[in-house]
Amino acid sequence: MIDVDGPSKNSAVNEWVHDVASLTKPDSIVWCDGSTREWDELTKMMVSQGTLIRLNPEWRPNSFLARSDPADVARVEDRTFICSENEADAGPTNNWRNPFAMREELTHLFAGSMRGRTMYVVPFSMGPVGGPISQLGVQITDSPYVVVSMQLMTRMGADALDLIEEETPWVPALHSVGAPLIDEDGTRHDDVVWPHNSTKYIAHFPETREIWSFGSGYGGNALLGKKCFALRIASVMARDEGWLAEHMLIIKITSPEGKVYHVAGAFPSACGKTNLAMLNPSIPGWRVETIGDDIAWMRPGADGKLRAINPERGFFGVAPGTGITTNPTAVDTVWGNAIFTNVALRDDGDVWWEGLTPKAPAHLIDWEGNDWTPDASTPAAHPNSRFTVTADQCPTISDDWDSPEGVVIDAIMFGGRRPTTVPLVSQARDWSHGVFLGATMASETTAAAEGAVGRLRHDPFAMLPFCGYNINDYFGHWLKVGEQLGADAPPIFSVNWFRKDADGRFIWPGFSENSRVLEWIVRRIEGEVEVVDSPVGKLPRVRDFNVDGLDLEYEDLLSILSVDRSAWSREVDQIGAYFDELAEAGTLPTQLTRELATLRANIR
Numbered sequence: 124m125i126d127v128d129g130p131s132k133n134s135a136v137n138e139w140v141h142d143v144a145s146l147t148k149p150d151s152i153v154w155c156d157g158s159t160r161e162w163d164e165l166t167k168m169m170v171s172q173g174t175l176i177r178l179n180p181e182w183r184p185n186s187f188l189a190r191s192d193p194a195d196v197a198r199v200e201d202r203t204f205i206c207s208e209n210e211a212d213a214g215p216t217n218n219w220r221n222p223f224a225m226r227e228e229l230t231h232l233f234a235g236s237m238r239g240r241t242m243y244v245v246p247f248s249m250g251p252v253g254g255p256i257s258q259l260g261v262q263i264t265d266s267p268y269v270v271v272s273m274q275l276m277t278r279m280g281a282d283a284l285d286l287i288e289e290e291t292p293w294v295p296a297l298h299s300v301g302a303p304l305i306d307e308d309g310t311r312h313d314d315v316v317w318p319h320n321s322t323k324y325i326a327h328f329p330e331t332r333e334i335w336s337f338g339s340g341y342g343g344n345a346l347l348g349k350k351c352f353a354l355r356i357a358s359v360m361a362r363d364e365g366w367l368a369e370h371m372l373i374i375k376i377t378s379p380e381g382k383v384y385h386v387a388g389a390f391p392s393a394c395g396k397t398n399l400a401m402l403n404p405s406i407p408g409w410r411v412e413t414i415g416d417d418i419a420w421m422r423p424g425a426d427g428k429l430r431a432i433n434p435e436r437g438f439f440g441v442a443p444g445t446g447i448t449t450n451p452t453a454v455d456t457v458w459g460n461a462i463f464t465n466v467a468l469r470d471d472g473d474v475w476w477e478g479l480t481p482k483a484p485a486h487l488i489d490w491e492g493n494d495w496t497p498d499a500s501t502p503a504a505h506p507n508s509r510f511t512v513t514a515d516q517c518p519t520i521s522d523d524w525d526s527p528e529g530v531v532i533d534a535i536m537f538g539g540r541r542p543t544t545v546p547l548v549s550q551a552r553d554w555s556h557g558v559f560l561g562a563t564m565a566s567e568t569t570a571a572a573e574g575a576v577g578r579l580r581h582d583p584f585a586m587l588p589f590c591g592y593n594i595n596d597y598f599g600h601w602l603k604v605g606e607q608l609g610a611d612a613p614p615i616f617s618v619n620w621f622r623k624d625a626d627g628r629f630i631w632p633g634f635s636e637n638s639r640v641l642e643w644i645v646r647r648i649e650g651e652v653e654v655v656d657s658p659v660g661k662l663p664r665v666r667d668f669n670v671d672g673l674d675l676e677y678e679d680l681l682s683i684l685s686v687d688r689s690a691w692s693r694e695v696d697q698i699g700a701y702f703d704e705l706a707e708a709g710t711l712p713t714q715l716t717r718e719l720a721t722l723r724a725n726i727r
C-alpha cells in the first residue's frame with residue numbers, strides 16, 4: 124500500500140498522487156526533483172532499455188535519439204477533447220465530451236494502466252518559478268521519456284514543488300502511455316522501445332482545470348505543460364482573468380538606431396515560428412533575439428501596456444528544414460544536451476534530417492531504424508521529427524527572455540501557409556480589423572498533426588487545435604482585451620512567407636530575408652513610412668520596402684505586395700461560409716461580421 128504522506132506541502136497534491144497510484148497500480152512512485160543526477164539516471168536507464176540511443180559524445184555530448192512507434196508521431200487532433208459541462212462552451216472547433224462520461228471512460232482506461240511501470244510525479248512551473256504571470260502544475264506520467272522532455276521544456280522539479288503550498292492553485296495533469304507490463308492475471312510482458320496504446324485520449328476539463336492524456340508518448344500529446352496546459356487550459360484561465368494565452372513566438376528586435384522592439388507572432392504548427400524566433404537578419408544593422416518560439420502569455424500590465432512571457436523553458440522544434448543556411452541558430456542551439464525524436468542516425472553516431480545540410484550522407488539509419496541511402500523513396504527523418512533543447516543554449520537568446528514580468532509587446536503578427544491570395548505583409552486598420560485578420564487566418568496543414576498534409580483549412584489565430592473554449596467567445600475576448608488596452612494596443616500585421624509561383628516554387632526567399640518585413644513593421648510602429656490603403660489592409664509602398672541586395676524580380680515583389688481581387692472575392696465567400704458555420708455554434712461578435720461586410724463591399 125502506498126503512503127498518503129507525500130512530500131508536497133499541499134495535501135490535495137499528495138492525495139491525488141495517492142489516488143492515481145491506487146487506480147493505475149504502478150510498481151513504484153518517484154517524485155522528480157529536476158536534478159542533473161535524475162536526468163543522468165533516467166537517460167542511462169532508457170539507453171539500456173533501447174528507448175534512447177546515446178549519440179556520439181564527440182559530436183553531440185549528452186544527447187539522445189528516440190524513435191517513436193510509427194503510429195505515434197504527432198498530435199492527434201481527432202482524439203483531443205474539451206470536456207466542458209455545456210457542449211456550447213467547447214464551441215464549433217473542438218471535439219466535446221460530457222465531463223462525467225469522459226471521466227468514467229478514462230477511469231476505466233487508467234485502471235491498472237501503469238502495472239509493472241514506475242509512476243513519475245513531475246512538478247513544474249510554466250513561466251519563471253514564482254513569477255507573477257507564471258502557473259504551477261503537477262504531471263503524473265509513466266513515461267521516462269516524458270520526464271526528461273519535461274525537464275528540458277519546463278521549470279521542473281523541487282523548486283516548483285516547493286512553491287505549491289496548501290492554498291496555491293495548481294493544475295493536475297495525468298498521463299499514461301497506456302501499456303501496462305503486467306496483465307490482470309499477473310503475467311508480465313517485456314517492454315517495447317516506444318510503448319503506447321492504439322486508443323488515445325487527450326482530454327481537458329476546463330472548469331476544473333484538469334488534463335487527462337492516455338495512449339500517446341509524443342510531443343504535444345504527452346508533454347502536458349505545453350499544448351494542454353499552456354494553451355488549452357490557460358486560454359480558459361486567460362478568458363476568465365483578462366489575459367491571453369497564445370500560440371505565438373516572441374522576439375526582440377534592435378534597429379540600426381539602437382531602439383528595441385518586442386514583437387509576438389502567431390503561425391500555425393510547422394509554419395515558421397521557431398525559424399522567425401531565431402532569425403538572422405540579412406539586412407545590415409538589425410538584430411533579432413529570441414524570447415520564445417511557440418507560446419506567449421500576454422497580460423495588460425499596471426502601465427496599461429501588453430506584456431508577454433514565454434511560459435516554456437525550451438524548444439520542441441521541427442527538425443526537417445532546419446539547416447545551416449535556413450536556421451544556423453537552431454543548429455548551434457542543439458550542440459548538446461538535446462533529445463532528437465524520429466530523426467535519422469548517421470554512421471558516426473550523430474544525427475541528420477532533410478535540410479540540415481544540402482547533401483544527404485551516403486548512408487543513414489532512418490527514423491524507423493532501417494538502412495537508408497539518398498536514392499530511397501522515403502525521407503530519412505519523419506516530417507514531424509523534432510529536437511528538444513533548453514532555450515538558454517540558444518546563441519540568440521535575449522537577456523530578458525525569462526523576465527518574470529515579461530516584455531512590452533510593440534506589434535503582433537498573424538501568418539499562415541498561403542500559396543495564394545494573402546500578401547507578404549499588410550497592417551490592420553485598427554485592433555478590430557486585426558482581430559478579423561486573426562479570426563480569418565487559414566493555412567495548409569502540416570505534419571505536426573496526424574492527417575493529410577497540404578490541405579488549406581481555417582486556423583483562427585493559429586489556435587484551431589489549441590483554444591480550450593468556444594472560438595466565438597475567444598474572438599470576443601480578444602476584442603475586449605483590445606478595448607482595455609485602448610490607445611496602448613499594439614498594431615497588428617498579417618504576414619505570409621509562403622506564396623508560390625505557377626511552378627509551385629516559393630516566391631519569397633523567406634528565412635533571414637523576413638527581416639525586411641520586420642524592418643517595415645518597425646518603420647510603421649515609428650510612423651516613418653506611409654501605406655497604400657487596400658480592401659484587405661494597409662500595404663507597403665514598394666519604394667519603402669528594403670530590397671537592397673535582395674535576389675527577387677520586381678514583378679514578383681509586386682505580385683506578393685498587391686491584392687488579387689478575384690482571389691480575394693473567392694476568399695470573402697469562404698470566410699462568409701466559415702463565419703456562418705462558427706455562428707451556428709455560438710455568438711460571433713458583430714464587429715467581425717461588420718469587418719467582413721466592409722471587406723466584401725471593398726473587394727467588388
Ligand SMILES: Nc1nc2c(ncn2[C@@H]2O[C@H](COP(=O)(O)OP(=O)(O)OP(=O)(O)O)[C@@H](O)[C@H]2O)c(=O)[nH]1
Nearest residue numbers: 392393394395396397398441443444571620633634
Ligand atoms: N519557405 C519558407 N519556409 C519556412 C520559413 N520559415 C520556416 N519555414 C519552414 O517551416 C517549417 C516549420 O517551421 P518552424 O519554424 O519549425 O514551425 P513552428 O511554427 O515553430 O512549428 P510548431 O513547433 O509546430 O508550432 C520548417 O520546415 C521550415 O523550414 C520561411 O520563411 N519560408
Ligand SMILES: O=C([O-])CC(=O)C(=O)O
Nearest residue numbers: 198342343350392417571
Ligand atoms: O505540440 C506539438 O507536438 C508541437 C507543436 O508545437 C505544434 O504542433 O504546434
Ligand SMILES: [Mn+2]
Nearest residue numbers: 370392393417
Ligand atoms: Mn506549436
